[in-house]
Amino acid sequence: MATPSDKLAASLEILKQLQNEGVVAIRSSQLSRTHRERLLHSGFIIEVIKGWYVPARPDETQGESTAWYASFWVFCSSYLTERFGKxxxxxxxxxxxxxxxxxxxxxxxxxxxxxxxxxxxxxxxxxxxxxxxxxxxxxxxxxxxxxxxxxxxxxxxxxxxxxxxxxxxxxxxxxxxxxxxxxxxxxxxxxxxxxxxxxxxxxxxxxxxxxxxxxxxxxxxxxAGYTINETNPFTDAPQARVSPLGPSPYINRLDMTWQGMREQVLIYFPRPPQARPEKNAYLRQVDEVYVTDAYHSLSIEGYRVSTDLIERVRSGAWNPDSHAADRNHRDAMAARGYWQAFQRVKQSLASILDGKNPGSVVQQDHGAWYRELFAPSVTTGILRPADLAGYRSGAVYIRRSKHVPPRHEAVRELMPAFFRHLRDEPDPAVRVVLGHFILVYIHPYFDGNGRMGRFMMNAMLAAGGYPWTVIPVEKRGGYMAALEAASVEGDIVPFAQFIGWLVEGTTSPS
Structure with a gap:
């Protein structure tokens, strides 16, 4: 007699067949009532409208939007074609x-x-x-x-x-x-x-x-005999020179976004300290904040790590061969990777504090940050070695966000343009805010974009003489809402204010 697990496995096989055929918008006629109800009850599909479903993750919380946003365009094209043909x-x-x-x-x-x-x-x-x-x-x-x-x-x-x-x-x-x-x-x-x-x-x-x-x-x-009266339909002043016949639309959009947003950052982000920090003293302060930074940065991403685990990783008392003693192997690998990446970021900070161009330093070093971040997970078999190759090779979606990151083909155009802006930008505050925002907007990796964005932000903070700044997990809601406003609505002000409050040590309203 088939067990409940056997029955669910049979239903998942049917769902897998549909996904292998490229089906995202699933009509009720494509699943039997038994399979449909079983998959719905287990959270592997969600109902969009009567008779239409999309795949979902069973570990998503009730009311989670990620599966819907990730499926939106495919669902709409399938539904509209079913209803209206061509x-x-x-x-x-x-x-x-x-x-x-x-x-x-x-x-x-x-x-x-x-x-x-x-x-x-x-x-x-x-x-x-x-x-x-x-x-x-x-x-x-x-x-x-x-x-x-x-x-x-x-x-x-x-x-x-x-x-x-x-x-x-x-x-x-x-x-x-x-x-x-x-x-x-x-x-x-x-x-x-x-x-x-x-x-x-x-x-x-x-x-x-x-x-x-x-x-x-x-x-x-x-x-042809027509009278032409030229009237400029744009009422705003262009913030950046557009490059006709030159870069791709992605780069033109990035250039205009950077120039438009920088004006707002200059208004809403605090001015940098006038004195350049002394390198060794600054790096000692960064070391002192490591445990707090690691706890909050990893917790923002959903990892369950304790300060005890972080301390054991830092002191070398953590043994990868005894990972079974830790509550979750994946969380432990994330903590170890964060420690290794943090050390590599500190090397970049040293170069920046020596006066090197911060955009050039992070362009050269960010690949090493990323490799250190995930190297322990590769070593222990959680990830494949190919996962350290670099920028993503496929689509990626941000949890609960309407923002759809650029196609992976565009990432290889956008990242050099992003670093060009970091190299050429004269204002430290703009490098801080847009260094973080634009990186996560592009979302160049399958995973780790948030951690990389916060590393980027702190590298730019060091370049401007600002202190290393932790984004508390308790403020995650306000942090993500500010990023969403910048990504979806083009409004960088909430994000500039949010980071500015943290840098100044004041309490944000979120």
Whole structure:
């Protein structure tokens, strides 16, 4: 007679078969009622709407959002295709977000379809789909990205309303910089007689330095008999030079994000001490804070470590061959890795306190920090040696966050650009706040990004003469909320204030 474990294993086999076929949005017809109820009860799937499910982790707490956010785009594309076939696409503004590399989960996904019901469909965690009954653009004006039907770049730039340039200037400037030649938009402008839009786009291209494209649009429209009045749709001052025909949209977005956020950091983060710290005294203070730092940093990541374990690791009294005596082997490996990485970070601090460029030092050394962080887990077989190879080679999702980190192909473009900013940034406060935030925004590793971000923050604090600063686990909620505001809403102020409060030793309100 089959045991409950045997029955669950049988259901998991069915789920595994679906996942092996690439199925993320699971329809009720793809699972028998018995398997479906068993998997639901055990927490291996969650119901999105009636008749639709996505995989989940049974160890996630009730109401956890991670499985939903990780499945959002695949679910929406599967559901919309099941409902509307090929007769749907996202609106032009959300198409531009995805085309420029921003896959943040939106609060409401606006879908255009001639079969729309003009009403919202509620989805988990305050998200929704709103299908608008409207004709689709021509097939030549649409494209597919990872199963999501979008406006093409040129068609989206023509279709977006003027208000989009004021509401989403970073995305629109990034999109404009992706246009390589005026011919990409001119055909549509001429065919539709879009003289007003042509004037708006010509001025927008001119504002980002694409003079040739702007001149070609204005010249071609005038030659066709249209009167062109160029009106710049952007109302803000650009914070960074966009590089048409140059870097990828990811790098343009990073450059503009850095320049835009730095102005806010300069306002809200405390000014650095005027005196440069003495190296040996500073490193002694860092040693003194190690136990506290390790406890809180590891606890933020969900590891259950005690100060006793941390002390044994530091003193060398910890024996990896007797790990069974510790409550959790994985936690013990994390504690040992943190100790090893901490020692390597201190070497970087010594170089920085000797006056070397902090951006150059961390670019050279951060790979060694990461390898030390996970070396004990590799040695004991928890991780594979390949896990120390470096930046991630696949997708990664942040627990409970709507922010979807850039594709792994983009990470190899973004990390050199990130270190370029750290090298060139003249202000210590900006290096502190954006050094941490941008690293975790890129999320270059499968694991350890939070710990690496806090190491990066403290290396930049040392460069500015600020003290090594611990983020308490008791403040985890405020810390994660501030990072979420910066990642999803582009608002760096809460994060700059949060870190600033800790650096000054004052109590934050969160």
């Amino acid at each position: 007769e749907w696409c996202l609106g032009p503004e959300q198409s531009i977000n995805l085309l420029t590399g921003d896959w943040t989960v939106p609060r409401q996904l606006i879908v255009r379809t001639p079969k729309g019901g003009n009403k919202p469909l509620s989805l988990p965690h305050q998200t929704s789909i709103f299908d608008i009954r409207v004709e689709l653009p021509p097939a030549s004006d649409m494209e597919m990205r990872d199963g999501v039907r979008l406006y093409s770049l040129a068609a989206a730039l023509i279709a977006v309303p003027p208000s989009a340039f004021q509401a989403h200037p970073l995305a629109l400037r990034t999109a404009l910089a992706m246009v390589r030649d005026a011919s990409e938009v001119l055909g549509r402008l001429l065919e539709g007689g879009h003289s007003t839009i042509a004037g708006r786009l010509a001025a927008a291209f001119r504002s980002i330095g694409s003079e040739q494209i702007a001149n070609d649009i204005a010249g071609a429209m005038s030659a």
